[in-house]
Amino acid sequence: MSKASLQEQLLKAGLAKKGGKQPKQKKSAWGRVNRHDKQANTKPPAEIEAAKKAAAEKLERERQQAREASARQREGEQRRAQRAEIRQLILDHAEKRPSHGEPFHFADQGRVLSLPVDARLRRGLATRKLRL
Template identity: 90%
Template sequence: MSKASLQDQLLKAGLAKKSGKQPKQKKSAWGRVNRHDKDANTRPSAEIEAAKKAAAEKRERERQQARETSARQREEEQRRAQRAEVRQLILDHAEKLASHGEPFYFIDQGRISSLPVDARLRRGLAARKLRLAIWEKRYYIVSATTAEKIAQRDPAFLIALPSGGEIRDPAYAEFSVPDDLIW
């Protein structure tokens, strides 16, 4: 049995090259070793590709979340602006309520409520020239044109009044019903 030299064994294993001495790698101007080898595989590995793909997907998800967040913020700003406009309309154009007057009854969210009104306000409410609005749990009487502007922004701030005295039975057509009894 002949023993092969270490170099022969390394050549058979593919761990060494036949040429004796390897040339030194040249250093660049910055002191780094130039590692560009002609035999090196220039294609990135599958792991690197998978990492790049995952990073791109993550960036896209983050962009999508940022778009959704900014859209929600814009909608919230619009709602706040509309509420501010409604508040301004109600408070600026509200009719002055009588401190001592006849109560005007109406239904708000299933509850019977009342406001003290004088004869002029009662006639306006009955004729639908005036409407009821609510802001921070207080009731205000506003004109019909102001009510239309409020309804364009958010109709939830208006109180629906009952339709005015339609009589279904012709036998009672000649009798009038007071406005505050019409629900």
């Protein structure tokens, strides 16, 4: 038997390549990409343009959604402010109901109700300057 080195035996079996060990390529600080390999980090211009266009469209959609959301929020705030203003006007101009007095009869949704009023309130209700 001939004593061939392990390297020669592996070469005969086709499990190794001649020339020895290849040095590892250095990776960039970010990992996967070799700093010196310019081809590894380039994309075809069409893919780059498509990616830029998609990013721009996404950004525009997000801006549009933000504008719509802020418009809805402003509308809600305006509605709340109007309701508060109306409520304050009602409270400022509300007439005090007397606890005793002659009853004032009125119809509300098919029912006849009565409310104690004094002479001033009765005149206001009769002339429709006041409302219930």
